[in-house]
Amino acid sequence: MVQTPTTPCALRLTSVQLLSKLLPIYRHKEELILAVKDSTFLAVTGETGSGKTTQLPKYLHQAGFCKDGKIGITQPRRVAAITVAQRVAQEMQCTLGREVGYQVRFDDCTSQSTVVKYMTDGCLLREILADPVLSQYSVVILDEVHERSLNTDILLGLLKKMFSDSAKAIKGRSFPLKVVVMSATLEADKLSAFLSDCPVFTIPGRTFPVTSTFGFAVGPKDIESAGYLKEVVKVALDVHTSEMAGDILVFLTGKLELKRACDLLYEKRPTVEGLLILPLYGSMPTDQQRQIFQPPPSGIRKCVVATNIAATSLTINGIKYIIDSGFVKQLNHNSRVGMDILEVVPISKSESEQRAGRAGRTSAGKCFRIYTKEFWEKSMPEYTVPEIQRTSLTAVILTLKCLGVHDVIRFPYLDCPEERFILEALKQLYQFDAIDRRGRVTQLGKLMVEFPLHPGLTRAVLKAASLGCHDLLLPLAAMLSVENIFIRPGHPEKQKEADTIHRALAAKTGSMNDFATLLSVFQLCKSSDRPSAWCKDHWIHWRALKSAFSVETQLREILLRLQQVQQDFPVDTFDGDKSELFRRCLCTGYFTNVARRSVGKVFCTMDGHGSMVHLHPSSSLFDQEGKLNWIIFHDVLVTSRMYVRTACPIRYEWVKDLLPKLHEVDVYELSSVAREEVTDEEMIQWETREAAKRQPEVSTEDVIKKLEKRNNEATVGDARARYMQRKQQRQPNKAL
DNA sequence: GAGCACTGC
Numbered sequence: 001m002v003q004t005p006t007t008p009c010a011l012r013l014t015s016v017q018l019l020s021k022l023l024p025i026y027r028h029k030e031e032l033i034l035a036v037k038d039s040t041f042l043a044v045t046g047e048t049g050s051g052k053t054t055q056l057p058k059y060l061h062q063a064g065f066c067k068d069g070k071i072g073i074t075q076p077r078r079v080a081a082i083t084v085a086q087r088v089a090q091e092m093q094c095t096l097g098r099e100v101g102y103q104v105r106f107d108d109c110t111s112q113s114t115v116v117k118y119m120t121d122g123c124l125l126r127e128i129l130a131d132p133v134l135s136q137y138s139v140v141i142l143d144e145v146h147e148r149s150l151n152t153d154i155l156l157g158l159l160k161k162m163f164s165d166s167a168k169a170i171k172g173r174s175f176p177l178k179v180v181v182m183s184a185t186l187e188a189d190k191l192s193a194f195l196s197d198c199p200v201f202t203i204p205g206r207t208f209p210v211t212s213t214f215g216f217a218v219g220p221k222d223i224e225s226a227g228y229l230k231e232v233v234k235v236a237l238d239v240h241t242s243e244m245a246g247d248i249l250v251f252l253t254g255k256l257e258l259k260r261a262c263d264l265l266y267e268k269r270p271t272v273e274g275l276l277i278l279p280l281y282g283s284m285p286t287d288q289q290r291q292i293f294q295p296p297p298s299g300i301r302k303c304v305v306a307t308n309i310a311a312t313s314l315t316i317n318g319i320k321y322i323i324d325s326g327f328v329k330q331l332n333h334n335s336r337v338g339m340d341i342l343e344v345v346p347i348s349k350s351e352s353e354q355r356a357g358r359a360g361r362t363s364a365g366k367c368f369r370i371y372t373k374e375f376w377e378k379s380m381p382e383y384t385v386p387e388i389q390r391t392s393l394t395a396v397i398l399t400l401k402c403l404g405v406h407d408v409i410r411f412p413y414l415d416c417p418e419e420r421f422i423l424e425a426l427k428q429l430y431q432f433d434a435i436d437r438r439g440r441v442t443q444l445g446k447l448m449v450e451f452p453l454h455p456g457l458t459r460a461v462l463k464a465a466s467l468g469c470h471d472l473l474l475p476l477a478a479m480l481s482v483e484n485i486f487i488r489p490g491h492p493e494k495q496k497e498a499d500t501i502h503r504a505l506a507a508k509t510g511s512m513n514d515f516a517t518l519l520s521v522f523q524l525c526k527s528s529d530r531p532s533a534w535c536k537d538h539w540i541h542w543r544a545l546k547s548a549f550s551v552e553t554q555l556r557e558i559l560l561r562l563q564q565v566q567q568d569f570p571v572d573t574f575d576g577d578k579s580e581l582f583r584r585c586l587c588t589g590y591f592t593n594v595a596r597r598s599v600g601k602v603f604c605t606m607d608g609h610g611s612m613v614h615l616h617p618s619s620s621l622f623d624q625e626g627k628l629n630w631i632i633f634h635d636v637l638v639t640s641r642m643y644v645r646t647a648c649p650i651r652y653e654w655v656k657d658l659l660p661k662l663h664e665v666d667v668y669e670l671s672s673v674a675r676e677e678v679t680d681e682e683m684i685q686w687e688t689r690e691a692a693k694r695q696p697e698v699s700t701e702d703v704i705k706k707l708e709k710r711n712n713e714a715t716v717g718d719a720r721a722r723y724m725q726r727k728q729q730r731q732p733n734k735a736l
Numbered sequence: 737g738a739g740c741a742c743t744g745c
Contacts, residue, residue, distance in 0.1 A: 307741055
């Protein structure tokens with residue numbers, strides 16, 4: 001413990017401690033400690049403001065739970081892990097990083113003496129990979145379980161399994177492990193049922209009532225109607241002119257929409273005095289955010305127009321009024337086209353309650369929903385579909401396999417993902433050589449799981465490492481895993497300027513290759529004397545590039561460690577020029593994202609879905625389509641068309657040997673692999689069938705015909721149709 | 737010829 005030498009500091013600490021006794025949880029301290037002692041699993045529910053996140057670990061520490069091991073508390077977000085740890089360290093009068101610490105990616109603030117450790121759920125998952133029984137912990141607390149983040153859901157299943165596998169895992173421990181899951185009230189019973197009907201401890205919250213009203217702008221029949229933006233603006237102005245003092249928070253779906261709404265509000269400004277309009281979105285420069293968190297000047301009302309970032313990640317004080325559009329932009333995995341699609345969808349009822357709740361943090365509030373009661377009843381689901389059911393599972397399934405979970409279908413999921421999502425993930429892992437035909441993790445798969453990247457990208461990195469050219473792939477992998485680095489300003493003049501500079505950067509590499517451009521930007525900036533100024537001059541996000549630098553360092557460290565530990569680290573040889581070497585490495589990881597030009601500027605994906613795609617105009621390959629035949633690409637964007645971005649040309653010969661892998665495995669064959677390890681008998685049957693299917697010599701045209709299997713585009717087509725409809729509704733003049 | 741929500745390792 002650290003002494004508190006100065007009086008002001010001591011006073012402050014005392015007041016923090018006094019305040020903690022006023023929290024609703026304080027009255028239940030002894031009962032809570034007993035409840036944790038009495039059972040293996042405990043579910044604790046309590047709304048915002050109950051104090052469960054800060055106080056429970058402190059109570060357990062005081063009750064002696066740290067005698068044998070640590071108390072670990074997970075959070076879905078980095079900032080939460082850090083700020084809560086700071087707060088608790090202050091209350092326990094110790095230096096952050098000593099008894100109380102935190103660990104998030106790139107920031108480990110713990111030491112030998114740390115016994116109360118806050119961390120992100122992803123960090124604990126990494127720890128389990130290294131130590132499957134969590135032998136250092138006496139208590140594990142999963143917080144914010146109701147948010148259903150992918151990592152928290154996996155942790156939940158793993159912890160349940162740890163105790164149900166006839167205590168095999170637990171035998172490896174010298175003292176018992178206690179598991180506490182904390183959640184908002186709604187999910188408590190479900191959690192209890194999942195964890196062998198464990199006790200539920202309820203702590204009252206401390207929030208103020210929020211009254212919600214419905215509007216007229218969006219009904220179930222015009223689900224995609226965008227006239228709602230006008231309604232949002234109208235409601236905001238009504239609130240400003242007729243409601244009492246208090247700030248407004250508006251929930252919209254995306255950056256452009258925020259901008260449009262702010263413009264509409266500004267237009268009304270001459271008639272509406274004293275409204276401070278502030279947009280808020282994730283990638284916004286931090287210097288522009290300051291005003292948002294400061295109280296407005298007296299007599300001025302703040303109106304924050306935000307994306308979903310204001311739903312959980314950021315808290316703004318003084319919000320009394322919520323205006324809820326009822327929509328969110330969400331990345332969903334579509335297994336029919338085998339791709340991730342970013343789309344606007346109605347929020348769930350629980351999500352809308354959460355949004356409303358943002359108005360009741362400091363006093364009673366009001367929530368104005370711009371959609372009808374009918375929309376609420378007919379078009380909004382009860383709960384948000386958990387991430388695990390709408391995301392690509394490739395990386396997660398590899399993690400489970402590496403943890404010895406062979407039966408990935410019957411793994412105890414709180415909510416099971418659809419079987420075809422799991423099968424698709426297995427198929428991809430097989431294609432990347434991470435698992436074999438029996439579903440066992442390969443040597444390569446064990447290396448791959450160590451990298452915090454998509455398995456395909458990791459595959460390319462490892463290929464490069466085996467060829468001794470990881471200096472080409474590590475920076476690229478880092479650049480592809482951070483947010484978009486190219487700034488494209490709104491002003492037409494500036495936009496032109498930025499585009500010209502970006503095009504010049506691409507031309508510098510001497511080849512049409514968006515991956516090479518990214519690598520070049522990384523290298524040029526890194527070797528620059530004043531990197532931040534270099535970024536400014538080239539319209540590049542300095543913040544994003546800085547994080548690419550740290551990611552690259554981390555990836556390099558992981559690779560180095562694996563090469564030292566692993567005696568038989570793969571080694572290959574290659575002679576050819578650097579550009580070919582680079583692209584060949586990419587092919588090993590991106591051969592599932594390969595397309596061949598069909599007619600004009602249209603490309604056809606070769607992954608068996610046969611989707612028609614176009615090059616995005618931001619690509620350096622754009623307008624060069626005539627010169628291209630085969631390309632690989634990093635991602636897909638569905639707007640007015642299906643666009644592929646970040647692409648490069650390849651030669652058919654480079655993927656020829658890999659392409660058969662795309663269709664040699666029948667996904668249904670893998671279902672047995674998914675359930676358990678395959679028996680020898682099944683294996684022989686399978687091999688026989690496979691051999692029968694295989695042609696002795698497959699011609700180019702045969703492979704292409706097989707891959708151009710048309711055309712499963714229906715869902716993407718739907719998304720596009722909806723988009724076009726919205727576009728017309730928003731720009732009625734242009735439609736004529 | 738251009739519609740990137742939000743997390744996390």
